Amino acid sequence: xxxxxxxxxxxxxxxxxxxxxxxxALGYTMVYxxxxxxxxxxxxxxMLGAFVAYFLISRFGMPLYLVFFATMAxxxxxxxxxxxxxYKPLRNAxxxxxxxxxxxxxxxxxYFCSLRSIFTPDYIGFPRPFEMETYNFSPGGFEFSFTNVQxxxxxxxxxxxxxxxxxxxxTKQGRAMRAVSYDQETAxxxxxxxxxxxxxxxxxxxxxxxxxxxxxxxxxxxINVFMGIMPGIKSFIAAVxxxxxxxxxxxxGGLIVGVSEVIVSAFLSSTYRDGVIFVILLIVLLVKxxxxxxxxxxxx
Amino acid sequence: xxxxxxxxxxxxxxxPIGGKAIxxxxxxxxxITPLTGDVKTFGESIKNAFAIAVEEYSKKGKYTxxxxxxxxxxxxxxxxxxxxxxVTQDKVAAIIGPATSKVAIPVSxxxxxxxxxxxxxxxxxxxxxFSDGKxxxxxxxACFVDNFxxxxxxxxxxxxxxxxxxxxxxxxxxxxxxxxxEYFKPTFTKGNGKVVAFESYQKDDVDFSxxxxxxxxxxxxxxxxxxxxxxxxxIARQIREKGIKAALVGSDGWxxxxxxxxxxxxxxxxxxxxxxxxxxxxxxxxxxIKKYKARHGIVPDALAALTYDAAGILFxxxxxxxxxxxxxxxxxxxxxxxxxxxxxxISFDTNGDAVKSAVILKVEKSGFRYTTTVNP
Numbered sequence: 006x007x008x009x010x011x012x013x014x015x016x017x018x019x020x021x022x023x024x025x026x027x028x029x030a031l032g033y034t035m036v037y038x039x040x041x042x043x044x045x046x047x048x049x050x051x052m053l054g055a056f057v058a059y060f061l062i063s064r065f066g067m068p069l070y071l072v073f074f075a076t077m078a079x080x081x082x083x084x085x086x087x088x089x090x091x092y093k094p095l096r097n098a099x100x101x102x103x104x105x106x107x108x109x110x111x112x113x114x115x116y117f118c119s120l121r122s123i124f125t126p127d128y129i130g131f132p133r134p135f136e137m138e139t140y141n142f143s144p145g146g147f148e149f150s151f152t153n154v155q156x157x158x159x160x161x162x163x164x165x166x167x168x169x170x171x172x173x174x175x176t177k178q179g180r181a182m183r184a185v186s187y188d189q190e191t192a193x194x195x196x197x198x199x200x201x202x203x204x205x206x207x208x209x210x211x212x213x214x215x216x217x218x219x220x221x222x223x224x225x226x227x228i229n230v231f232m233g234i235m236p237g238i239k240s241f242i243a244a245v246x247x248x249x250x251x252x253x254x255x256x257x258g259g260l261i262v263g264v265s266e267v268i269v270s271a272f273l274s275s276t277y278r279d280g281v282i283f284v285i286l287l288i289v290l291l292v293k294x295x296x297x298x299x300x301x302x303x304x305x
Numbered sequence: 306x307x308x309x310x311x312x313x314x315x316x317x318x319x320x321p322i323g324g325k326a327i328x329x330x331x332x333x334x335x336x337i338t339p340l341t342g343d344v345k346t347f348g349e350s351i352k353n354a355f356a357i358a359v360e361e362y363s364k365k366g367k368y369t370x371x372x373x374x375x376x377x378x379x380x381x382x383x384x385x386x387x388x389x390x391x392v393t394q395d396k397v398a399a400i401i402g403p404a405t406s407k408v409a410i411p412v413s414x415x416x417x418x419x420x421x422x423x424x425x426x427x428x429x430x431x432x433x434x435f436s437d438g439k440x441x442x443x444x445x446x447a448c449f450v451d452n453f454x455x456x457x458x459x460x461x462x463x464x465x466x467x468x469x470x471x472x473x474x475x476x477x478x479x480x481x482x483x484x485x486x487e488y489f490k491p492t493f494t495k496g497n498g499k500v501v502a503f504e505s506y507q508k509d510d511v512d513f514s515x516x517x518x519x520x521x522x523x524x525x526x527x528x529x530x531x532x533x534x535x536x537x538x539x540i541a542r543q544i545r546e547k548g549i550k551a552a553l554v555g556s557d558g559w560x561x562x563x564x565x566x567x568x569x570x571x572x573x574x575x576x577x578x579x580x581x582x583x584x585x586x587x588x589x590x591x592x593x594i595k596k597y598k599a600r601h602g603i604v605p606d607a608l609a610a611l612t613y614d615a616a617g618i619l620f621x622x623x624x625x626x627x628x629x630x631x632x633x634x635x636x637x638x639x640x641x642x643x644x645x646x647x648x649x650x651i652s653f654d655t656n657g658d659a660v661k662s663a664v665i666l667k668v669e670k671s672g673f674r675y676t677t678t679v680n681p
Binding site for chain 1: 341345378477504505512514516518519522535538539542546563566
């Protein structure tokens with residue numbers, strides 16, 4: 006029984022990490038779905054979110070729900086600007102130019118933010134806006150516990166997913182997004198404003214990453230300008246694993262990556278952790294090249 | 306004829322201008338230290354202490370010191386690049402630093418290769434001065450080594466904290482952290498203790514939930530955390546959040562005012578091994594502490610004190626050496642015996658390491674409190 010409780014505790018740890026990966030992976034997947042662009046700067050938008058939240062909490066003492074909205078607004082705006090300034094002029098350029106630009110934007114954000122006049126090159130503690138509490142349950146001797154931080158992360162990730170689904174499948178803008186992702190030229194001929202649709206996609210993706218940044222800061226209370234690199238890569242793996250371009254694929258992919266990371270650290274060693282994730286990715290891609298939920302046509 | 310003019314012009318350059326006293330020869334000294342990044346308070350303390358040492362030397366020393374300061378960001382690659390620049394472009398006579406072992410190890414290789422004497426105040430891993438069965442002849446340090454530090458920590462946990470079981474969490478990609486974990490384990494086991502968990506994490510990890518859940522299952526009496534303050538503070542918080550009550554024991558990497566700032570109540574009550582205590586009664590220490598406090602408003606930590614000593618040893622060697630070139634400097638440096646520094650009396654052994662006693666400090670809300678001294 007103790008062993009079962011232990012495994013449950015580790016799985017909950019993994020889901021906590023995976024939920025944040027899922028939020029970042031959603032942005033990767035949406036942008037890829039529309040532009041066939043792997044936006045490497047997405048992890049840095051996540052970092053931006055954590056820093057904005059840090060300033061809002063420590064300087065202005067803003068309540069948490071406002072922090073979420075304000076952070077998402079700021080990151081959505083930076084996502085919008087990033088697309089307008091860096092990617093839009095290259096809309097018809099070869100895809101490799103876009104990819105290299107994305108790497109450039111990523112490095113720019115990291116080193117620009119590490120200037121003392123912008124953020125800081127140092128590691129700073131993230132002020133958690135509430136005390137962590139642990140809730141214990143023991144139905145029939147099977148003990149498990151989770152914390153209010155975990156509850157917050159699950160609740161927010163789940164509601165973000167539901168809202169995103171409603172946006173993509175139940176609204177006019179969502180239909181435009183799907184159309185653009187299916188065929189840009191035809192969508193334009195049907196009177197869909199491509200620029201606006203692409204901007205909206207970037208903004209939604211960036212807002213989700215910003216939200217992920219706030220949650221990450223709350224869960225693991227230390228931030229620095231390079232904090233987006235590793236979660237960015239892991240979330241990219243998650244998006245590919247679930248089938249890039251597919252919304253629920255990104256979420257399931259994120260949870261798989263998070264849980265396997267924790268399980269490998271817990272039962273093997275953290276040294277094998279990243280290796281095992283890449284092996285999982287390789288196996289999935291060998292069996293099903295378009296990812297777990299991917300369709301053969303590679304379209305959303 | 307042309308040649309004569311050339312020679313005369315060249316000579317003119319050395320003629321003191323306007324009858325002033327002959328200017329002292331200038332010697333360049335490089336400082337490599339982490340001014341930004343995850344251990345930036347180390348860099349700040351070191352830079353402050355170095356500046357004081359240089360200033361004091363300039364008043365009475367044989368040479369004028371020109372300093373070249375490089376930021377290594379606590380990154381081995383950055384450190385190696387900085388070292389290469391210092392020795393090939395700035396042509397420094399000697400290097401002080403780097404602060405951390407993981408940067409000092411690659412820099413020591415460059416110092417050896419280019420035959421530039423290097424004294425680190427604070428890098429404690431044995432590999433800094435000695436690796437692959439060979440002594441690096443140009444490298445020295447003003448601090449004790451980790452095989453001593455790990456033993457001190459293990460004995461403290463066994464005897465003073467009466468611990469029977471211990472968990473060790475270390476950074477597998479950091480020589481300092483990994484080395485200390487490996488020195489702690491055999492001593493603790495030999496003293497009839499049991500290491501119930503020996504777990505590693507990676508450099509950029511912030512989620513330790515998997516390891517800590519594992520440690521919680523084993524219910525250890527102490528958790529040994531040999532790493533730098535930033536990571537330790539983060540791990541300590543997660544340890545307390547998982548409800549582990551074990552005493553926390555650590556190493557000299559804890560020494561930073563940021564430790565309590567980030568770690569909060571989780572880290573208070575922890576113990577760590579350090580190089581000196583500011584409460585030390587000693588005229589040299591008191592003079593330095595007073596000066597540092599007046600200038601920076603805080604009591605100097607061990608990093609500041611050790612760097613002050615390392616610079617002091619170098620300057621003393623500069624004054625006794627025939628000239629400030631590497632061979633002569635090395636000849637003056639190597640036999641350093643009984644140097645009276647802020648952190649105690651320093652003598653280099655055959656490996657260029659200082660043999661010194663360690664102190665145990667306790668983390669309290671207001672700062673670090675002296676607990677005990679352990680002699681080698």
